[in-house]
Structure formats: structure tokens, C-alpha cells
Amino acid sequence: MNVLLEARRLEKQYKLGGGRVLHAVSDVSLQVHRGEALALVGESGCGKSSLGRTLIGLTQPTSGEVLFDGHRISGLSDHALRPWRARMQMVFQDSSAAFNPRRTVGESLAEPLRIHGRKNIRARVDDLLDQVGLARSVADRYPHEFSGGQRQRLNIARALVLGPDLLVADEPVSALDVSVQAQIVNLFRDLRASLGVACVFISHDLSVVRQMADRIAVMYLGSIVEEGDGLEVLDRPAHPYTKALLDAVPRPDRPLPPPLKGDVPSPVNPPSGCRFHTRCPIAQPKCATDRPSLQPCGVGRRVACHYPLVA
Amino acid sequence: MGADSLLDIQNLKLDLPDGRRLLEGVSFQVQAGEALGVVGESGSGKSLTAMSVMGLLPGLYASGQIVFAGQNLVGLPDKSMRKLRGARIAMIFQDPMTAFLPVRSIGAQIDEQIRLHQPRSRREARARTVQLLGRMGVPDPAMAAKRYPHQLSGGLRQRAMIAMALSCSPDLLIADEPTTALDVTVQAQILTLLREIRDEGAGVMLITHDMGVVAQACTHVAVMYSGLVVERGPVRDVLDRPLHPYTQALLAAIPPLEGPRPEQLPTIPGQPPTPENRPSGCVFAPRCGFVRPDCGVRPALIETEEGRRVACVLYAV
Amino acid sequence: MIAALLSRIGQMALVIFGISVLVFCIFFATPGADPTARIAGRGASPQVMERVRAEYGFDRPLPVQYVRMMEKLFVSRDLTSFVNHGQKVVPEVASAAPVTLSLVLWAAFFWVMGSLGIGIVSAVLRDSWVDRFMMVLGLIGLSMPVFWLGEVVNLFTQSRWHDTWMFRWVPPLGYVPLTENPLGWARSLLLPSLTLAVSFMGLYARILRSELLSAMGEDSIRTARAKGAGPVRVWLWHGLRLSWLSYVSLFGLDFAQLLGGGALLTEVVFALPGVGRLTYQALATLDLPLIMATVMYAAIFVVIANALVDGIYALLDPRIREGQYGR
Numbered sequence: 001m002n003v004l005l006e007a008r009r010l011e012k013q014y015k016l017g018g019g020r021v022l023h024a025v026s027d028v029s030l031q032v033h034r035g036e037a038l039a040l041v042g043e044s045g046c047g048k049s050s051l052g053r054t055l056i057g058l059t060q061p062t063s064g065e066v067l068f069d070g071h072r073i074s075g076l077s078d079h080a081l082r083p084w085r086a087r088m089q090m091v092f093q094d095s096s097a098a099f100n101p102r103r104t105v106g107e108s109l110a111e112p113l114r115i116h117g118r119k120n121i122r123a124r125v126d127d128l129l130d131q132v133g134l135a136r137s138v139a140d141r142y143p144h145e146f147s148g149g150q151r152q153r154l155n156i157a158r159a160l161v162l163g164p165d166l167l168v169a170d171e172p173v174s175a176l177d178v179s180v181q182a183q184i185v186n187l188f189r190d191l192r193a194s195l196g197v198a199c200v201f202i203s204h205d206l207s208v209v210r211q212m213a214d215r216i217a218v219m220y221l222g223s224i225v226e227e228g229d230g231l232e233v234l235d236r237p238a239h240p241y242t243k244a245l246l247d248a249v250p251r252p253d254r255p256l257p258p259p260l261k262g263d264v265p266s267p268v269n270p271p272s273g274c275r276f277h278t279r280c281p282i283a284q285p286k287c288a289t290d291r292p293s294l295q296p297c298g299v300g301r302r303v304a305c306h307y308p309l310v311a
Numbered sequence: 312m313g314a315d316s317l318l319d320i321q322n323l324k325l326d327l328p329d330g331r332r333l334l335e336g337v338s339f340q341v342q343a344g345e346a347l348g349v350v351g352e353s354g355s356g357k358s359l360t361a362m363s364v365m366g367l368l369p370g371l372y373a374s375g376q377i378v379f380a381g382q383n384l385v386g387l388p389d390k391s392m393r394k395l396r397g398a399r400i401a402m403i404f405q406d407p408m409t410a411f412l413p414v415r416s417i418g419a420q421i422d423e424q425i426r427l428h429q430p431r432s433r434r435e436a437r438a439r440t441v442q443l444l445g446r447m448g449v450p451d452p453a454m455a456a457k458r459y460p461h462q463l464s465g466g467l468r469q470r471a472m473i474a475m476a477l478s479c480s481p482d483l484l485i486a487d488e489p490t491t492a493l494d495v496t497v498q499a500q501i502l503t504l505l506r507e508i509r510d511e512g513a514g515v516m517l518i519t520h521d522m523g524v525v526a527q528a529c530t531h532v533a534v535m536y537s538g539l540v541v542e543r544g545p546v547r548d549v550l551d552r553p554l555h556p557y558t559q560a561l562l563a564a565i566p567p568l569e570g571p572r573p574e575q576l577p578t579i580p581g582q583p584p585t586p587e588n589r590p591s592g593c594v595f596a597p598r599c600g601f602v603r604p605d606c607g608v609r610p611a612l613i614e615t616e617e618g619r620r621v622a623c624v625l626y627a628v
Numbered sequence: 629m630i631a632a633l634l635s636r637i638g639q640m641a642l643v644i645f646g647i648s649v650l651v652f653c654i655f656f657a658t659p660g661a662d663p664t665a666r667i668a669g670r671g672a673s674p675q676v677m678e679r680v681r682a683e684y685g686f687d688r689p690l691p692v693q694y695v696r697m698m699e700k701l702f703v704s705r706d707l708t709s710f711v712n713h714g715q716k717v718v719p720e721v722a723s724a725a726p727v728t729l730s731l732v733l734w735a736a737f738f739w740v741m742g743s744l745g746i747g748i749v750s751a752v753l754r755d756s757w758v759d760r761f762m763m764v765l766g767l768i769g770l771s772m773p774v775f776w777l778g779e780v781v782n783l784f785t786q787s788r789w790h791d792t793w794m795f796r797w798v799p800p801l802g803y804v805p806l807t808e809n810p811l812g813w814a815r816s817l818l819l820p821s822l823t824l825a826v827s828f829m830g831l832y833a834r835i836l837r838s839e840l841l842s843a844m845g846e847d848s849i850r851t852a853r854a855k856g857a858g859p860v861r862v863w864l865w866h867g868l869r870l871s872w873l874s875y876v877s878l879f880g881l882d883f884a885q886l887l888g889g890g891a892l893l894t895e896v897v898f899a900l901p902g903v904g905r906l907t908y909q910a911l912a913t914l915d916l917p918l919i920m921a922t923v924m925y926a927a928i929f930v931v932i933a934n935a936l937v938d939g940i941y942a943l944l945d946p947r948i949r950e951g952q953y954g955r
Contacts, residue, residue: 177352211566250523259499397856
């Protein structure tokens with residue numbers, strides 16, 4: 001496997017009024033290999049969406065760099081980014097906003113092909129609809145005629161039009177009903193198998209992430225606290241935050257353990273030391289002062305904790 | 312059953328003015344001290360059922376019976392309904408950000424509900440508000456009462472919303488997707504809170520699409536599909552041994568959080584019917600793997616064992 | 629808080645400065661037109677021309693001319709109109725201002741009351757015949773030119789039926805100061821202000837109706853109903869509270885615009901010696917100093933009103949107070 005996308009020490013800060021700075025992403029380094037699916041999980045405000053957008057150049061990092069296929073794409077102008085855009089696409093949560101309501105979906109799907117001067121446009125659109133499991137005849141219909149699940153399929157088709165190497169999907173199934181969600185989860189698996197496209201899934205839903213991703217990076221307040229093989233991380237969490245997240249998922253088979261206390265601290269004013277220490281059930285004095293770095297922990301796993309739950 | 316139920320909904324039907332039928336005959340009960348989870352996908356009519364109990368569906372025609380504490384709410388004049396709403400039946404909503412008026416403080420909005428139903432002075436109402444907020448686990452409740460909704464975190468907002476709903480000690484609390492907009496760790500806090508409320512003797516009707524939430528917060532569950540209850544019973548029984556093929560499929564479609572990872576998730580083919588093309592027989596028949604000729608006749612919700620009911624020909628006697 | 633206030637005042641000063649420069653340039657620095665001749669008036673003698681040129685510094689560079697003009701307007705306040713036989717301009721505006729203020733206050737009172745009533749009733753009875761009738765009425769009010777309406781009112785109340793019982797109380801055209809005779813003041817302004825208010829009433833009622841109706845679809849209104857609040861409380865306490873914002877901002881701008889001379893037509897038709905009529909006269913005679921003074925007066929009012937609207941906004945909506953609007 002070789003590296004498709006690499007982030008090195010990414011920082012993303014937003015300036016708020018009054019000299020306050022929101023640290024959306026702080027010191028994130030990660031790699032996505034060709035054909036691999038990485039999931040960024042965490043609660044709202046943990047920076048997973050900001051990170052996703054920074055990875056594909058929709059926003060520029062404050063510092064650090066992003067390499068795509070060995071080339072530096074962070075800091076490039078919009079114009080210089082354009083050739084890369086075809087190779088990285090984004091799928092959004094709100095599946096209804098991505099299509100022009102006054103044009104047939106066929107026209108919308110064909111547009112990027114026309115812009116990039118591709119041939120055999122009609123055949124390509126038919127191909128795409130086959131791939132996402134829609135009938136070819138839907139190309140002549142308008143976006144409002146589709147259900148939420150079908151629209152999400154179209155949305156994925158739109159992202160696949162130019163044959164990208166990487167998809168970044170921000171909460172691709174969280175707006176869907178369970179039965180439809182399962183269809184889309186399966187679709188992503190099929191597409192990865194048939195097209196070899198790498199995916200970065202951004203999600204808050206651990207069971208969905210477990211089903212969709214090879215590797216998981218758990219984020220808390222802008223930083224990755226734990227990263228590794230998906231099943232490994234979720235079956236034997238090393239970071240107390242990962243464990244707390246897992247415990248908080250309501251499941252039919254066991255009563256809820258006592259939940260974490262309090263709310264996520266403000267990213268404008270993050271705690272000192274380990275950012276999780278204010279809510280951590282096993283915090284020690286050292287955690288309030290020393291910030292743990294992401295250290296190897298087992299095979300292909302990294303964790304940022306002074307007292308990891310697995311050695 | 313029936314006479315001693317806190318809430319007894321019998322064959323509730325709801326029609327649009329143009330004749331489309333949104334609810335096809337919903338029946339279930341909620342007892343005091345119990346929590347009924349109403350689960351279903353979007354469009355199944357679970358929220359409509361809740362709003363019917365609140366009497367908050369202007370422009371729709373309801374028929375059937377909603378008996379609350381011995382009184383039929385269908386056709387009750389709005390004036391009498393208003394005395395119940397907020398006082399004996401209270402409701403909390405999915406998004407506490409939009410559910411609160413953005414331009415008034417949380418405390419003022421809770422005070423308002425108290426003073427709408429109880430002859431209390433401003434000061435007494437505020438004292439009660441602060442006490443309620445404190446009980447809901449809001450830190451520094453007196454200060455929090457002076458805050459505006461946007462100044463609180465999502466979890467605190469939902470706690471304030473629950474405090475408001477409980478301000479007049481209602482007999483029945485209806486919660487419409489109360490944790491959907493919240494993060495899991497905060498959701499766990501709110502579910503624990505709902506559990507305590509039920510333990511204190513109120514009846515709870517929890518509307519959700521999340522089976523895990525039902526398992527955590529409810530004692531009973533009713534599964535809705537296309538405007539009908541297709542299965543209901545005690546939570547443990549239904550989740551461990553779902554009878555209706557729809558319930559089975561719904562549970563199977565949830566990706567597991569433990570054990571082996573399936574190559575493909577089981578899915579339900581097709582989509583739920585819209586009110587216009589709802590089948591005259593079993594509403595789930597077009598998507599069902601067990602469909603038989605006699606599914607062409609709508610099956611009744613029959614009792615299969617003590618406290619369990621299912622509407623499916625597979626269990627007809 | 630104080631820092632915010634100071635920066636706000638600084639902004640206001642900057643805006644007023646910008647407007648003054650712009651107005652000055654338009655009237656005094658237009659290439660090819662000699663402001664001296666225009667200020668001195670038609671057929672002025674060379675001596676007068678020379679005096680004007682020296683006084684205004686028209687033989688000096690533009691910035692100096694600008695400073696002179698502003699000094700005459702705001703510091704020494706002795707800017708004089710040559711067209712109008714040496715009348716001092718600033719006191720003229722100052723004496724016209726109370727007339728306009730009285731007229732606009734009355735009109736605002738009528739249009740706020742009227743639009744509130746019509747808007748709320750229409751929204752509550754939406755899609756009924758009452759609603760449709762009121763909205764058509766509003767549209768008619770909106771589309772009636774104020775000078776025409778004013779003339780019609782005058783026609784009925786001043787000439788044809790003036791001596792019937794209905795309009796006997798109507799005083800002759802013109803203005804009665806409040807300090808002289810409060811009752812006469814009210815009487816002299818009643819019809820002009822109603823005339824001025826009609827079109828605003830129609831517009832504001834329509835805006836309030838649509839804002840109210842969209843507010844009634846909000847989740848927080850559903851919550852209010854779920855709390856057991858009655859319809860009166862839901863509409864007036866919760867609904868109005870949500871729909872105020874655009875109404876208030878529009879009101880502030882219209883009010884300021886009218887104070888600044890926007891009531892020109894009404895004042896002319898009813899012979900009220902207000903700022904609008906002054907502007908009208910100044911334009912008719914191309915009296916540059918007077919134009920300069922009235923325009924600056926209007927600008928100051930609009931800027932102050934803007935600041936007031938922002939203040940009221942912040943009072944109405946705590947999210948704006950913290951500068952983090954948006955959900």
C-alpha cells in the first residue's frame with residue numbers, strides 16, 4: 001500500500017472577534033493509503049469536519065501541510081488546485097442541496113464531464129447510475145422526485161463523476177433512516193471494492209464507522225487521541241475517551257454505564273495538559289500539566305494518553 | 312388494560328383535508344411509571360401521533376379515541392385542551408435550540424409555563440424554576456436561568472427543556488426525538504435523566520428512530536410503519552425476539568458494535584409507501600420477505616402472548 | 629461595552645464625514661461649473677462675485693474650500709444664502725426641523741398602530757375574506773401617490789365640504805407650533821400625518837403579516853402551544869416577539885428618511901414649513917448653501933437613526949448583542 005494523502009502537523013484556527021481564537025484542528029498528522037477507508041469520529045465541535053475540509057483543500061490550514069499523491073496541495077491557489085479537485089471529491093450530509101433543482105440529474109451529472117472535456121458523456125452517466133444502484137432512466141428526472149436515500153446515491157454518483165482517487169464524506173448517512181442507511185453503507189463498501197477509491201468518512205456514529213472504515217481516528221477538541229485499525233480500536237479502546245464514547249452508545253444488551261460528566265470544553269479556551277483531563281475518569285495530576293503526544297501502541301496503533309487502557 | 316391506563320389510544324386515524332390518511336388506526340397504551348418507546352422511520356406517523364395527543368394538529372381531522380386519565384381528547388375544545396397541555400401532558404422536542412424562543416431567557420420561558428397553570432408570583436415561579444434546573448443537573452441554576460438559549464450548550468439546553476416540561480409535574484411526558492440532536496455522551500446523560508423521571512411515577516412516551524435509545528430508556532415499545540402500529544410489547548421481548556418481519560429487518564439493519572463485521576448489512580428493499588399508495592392489505596407486504604397471498608387483507612393487531620401484540624398473518628391463529 | 633460605544637460613534641462620524649465630502653464634491657467641485665456664480669445668484673455684480681469667492685475660498689485648493697464650508701455649517705453657523713437675500717441657512721433649517729419632527733411623529737404613530745392592527749388581524753384570519761380585503765386595502769394605500777392623496781384631502785376638507793359639519797374643525801393649511809396652541813398643533817397635523825401614514829401603513833401591515841406567519845411556523849411557537857399558552861398569548865407575546873426585527877429595522881430607516889426631508893411632498897401639499905419644503909425650495913432656486921445644509925441635516929438624522937435601530941435590535945435580540953448572530 002502506498003500513501004495517497006498525508007497531513008503533516010496540520011493546524012486550523014479561526015479568528016473570532018475580540019482577539020479570541022478557535023482551535024478547530026491542532027497538530028494533526030495522518031495518512032490515508034490508496035483504496036483505504038479512514039474514519040474521523042468524535043462529538044460535535046471536535047474538529048472532524050474542519051479537518052476533512054482542510055484535507056481536500058476546501059479550506060487552507062493555518063500551518064502544516066497536506067500532500068496528495070506526493071504533491072503539496074496546501075497553500076495552493078484555487079487555480080493551481082483545480083487539477084487536483086477532480087481527484088478528490090466531497091459528499092455532504094444534506095443530500096438535497098447538491099443538485100440544481102431546475103435541471104435533470106442527468107444534466108447535473110454530465111456537467112463536470114463537459115467542463116473537463118470528456119468524451120462519451122452519456123455512457124459515463126449511465127455507468128455512474130449503474131454503480132450507485134439507480135436505474136439509467138432516472139437521468140431524465142428532477143432532484144425533487146427522489147427520496148432521501150436515492151438522493152444520497154445521486155450525491156455519491158456526482159462525487160464519482162470524474163473518477164476520483166479519494167472521497168471525503170461528511171456524515172454521509174446520519175440524515176437517513178436505519179433501513180436506508182444500511183443500503184448506503186453497503187453501497188460505499190461495494191464502490192470501494194469495485195473502484196478502489198479511498199474514503200475519509202466523518203461521522204459521530206460508532207457502529208456506522210465500524211461497518212464502513214478500515215481505520216479509525218478518534219478526535220477530541222481538535223486533536224487525534226487514538227488511531228488504529230477500526231475493529232481493534234472499538235473492541236479494545238486504548239484511550240479513555242474512546243471508551244467513554246463507546247460506553248455512551250445506547251445498546252439493547254446492557255444498561256448504560258454512568259455517563260461522562262459535563263460538556264466538551266470550548267475549543268476557544270481548551271484545557272491545559274491532556275485536553276480530556278477535565279472529564280477523564282482516570283485522570284492523574286500529570287494529565288493536567290503534560291500534554292501527551294500520539295505514541296505507538298501495539299501494531300499500527302497510536303494513542304495520546306499517559307495511562308492507556310491497553311499496553 | 313384500558314380503564315386504568317394513563318393514556319389509551321384506540322384506533323386513532325388522522326386525515327388531511329384532501330382525504331389522504333396519515334394515520335391508519337394507531338392503538339397503544341401508556342401506564343403511569345412506564346415508558347413507551349414509539350419507533351419507526353420518517354413518515355411512519357410517530358410524531359403525528361404525539362402531536363395528536365397534545366392536540367396540536369390544526370387542520371387535520373382526527374377520529375378514534377385518545378383517552379387520557381379517563382377523558383377523551385379527540386374533539387375536546389381547545390380551551391379544555393389548553394388546561395391539560397403543559398400542566399398534565401408536557402412535551403419536549405428534538406432541537407432545544409429552536410424549541411426555545413431565542414430572544415428570551417431560559418428562566419423567563421420556564422417561569423411562563425409555571426405561571427400559565429399555577430397562581431404563583433413571579434418570584435415564586437422563579438424559585439421553582441431554579442429548583443427544577445438544579446434538579447436536572449444544571450450547574451449554577453440561578454445563573455443559568457438568566458441565560459439565553461444560544462448561550463447554553465446543547466446538553467444544558469435540553470436539560471432546561473426537560474425542566475420546563477416537568478415544571479407543572481405532568482402525569483405524561485412526551486419526548487419527540489429528545490436526544491437526536493445531541494452527542495452520544497450528552498445523550499447518555501439525558502437518557503439517565505428520563506429514566507429517573509419515569510421512576511418517579513410519570514408516564515413517558517418517547518419517540519425515536521434509535522433502537523438503542525428505546526432499549527435504554529423504555530419499558531415498552533410500539534413499532535410504527537406507514538401510519539400503523541405493527542408490533543408492540545415489553546422492550547426486552549420485542550428487541551430479543553422481534554415478531555413482525557419489519558421489526559426484524561429494522562433491528563438487523565443496525566450495524567453491530569461488537570463481534571464479527573458483516574460483509575453486507577441486511578437491508579429492506581424498496582421504500583415505505585406514501586399515504587396515496589399505501590397498500591390496502593398489510594402495509595409492509597410489498598417489502599416483506601415472507602409475503603403470502605393472505606397478506607392482501609390488512610392483519611389486525613392481535614395478542615400473541617401476555618402483553619405482546621403483532622399485526623402479521625404469520626402469527627394469526 | 630464602552631469600547632463598542634466609542635467605536636460605534638467613530639463609525640458614525642466617519643459616515644457623516646464621507647457623506648459631507650461626497651455632497652460637497654457633487655455641488656462645489658463639479659468640473660466646468662463655477663459655484664461662485666451659483667451661490668451669488670443670477671446677475672450678481674462682479675463685486676458680489678468677488679466677495680463670495682473670497683469668503684468661500686473658491687480661489688484656494690479644494691480641501692480648503694471643504695474646510696471653509698464645514699466651518700460655516702457647523703462652527704460659525706453663518707452660512708448665508710445669497711439667493712434668498714442673505715438669510716442665514718442654519719437657523720432656517722433649525723426652525724423647520726420641529727415642524728417635520730411633529731409631522732413625522734404623528735404619522736409614525738398612525739402607521740405603527742394601523743399596521744399592527746391590520747397585520748395581526750390579517751395574519752390571524754389568514755386566507756379569509758377579511759384578510760384578503762385588508763391586504764387589497766393595504767395595496768391600494770401603498771400605491772396611492774401621497775401628493776395626489778394630499779390634494780384630494782385638501783379638496784374635500786379645505787374647499788368643497790369645508791363648511792359642512794364634517795370638516796368644519798379643519799384649520800387652514802399651515803402649521804401651528806405646539807408651544808402656541810397644543811390643540812391647534814394637533815389639528816393642523818392630523819390630516820397631513822394621516823395622509824403621509826397611509827402608504828406606510830399598507831406596506832408595514834403586509835410586512836408584519838408575512839413575518840408573523842413565518843414566525844408562527846417556528847419550533848418555538850409549537851413549544852409555546854405545548855406549554856398551554858392561549859392563542860392571544862401565542863400570537864402577541866411569542867409571535868410578535870419573533871417578527872419584530874425586520875419591522876423595526878425598516879421603521880428606523882423610513883422614520884429617519886422622513887425626518888431628513890423625505891416628507892417633502894406632504895409638506896409641500898399641506899404648506900407645512902418643514903425641512904422637506906425647505907429642500908424643495910432650495911432645489912427649485914438651486915440655493916447651494918441651503919442644499920448643503922439640508923442634505924447634511926438629513927444625513928445626520930439617517931446615521932443617528934441607524935445607530936438607534938441597531939441599539940433596539942440588540943435590545944430585542946440577545947444574539948445580536950453578542951455579535952454572534954446565526955443559528
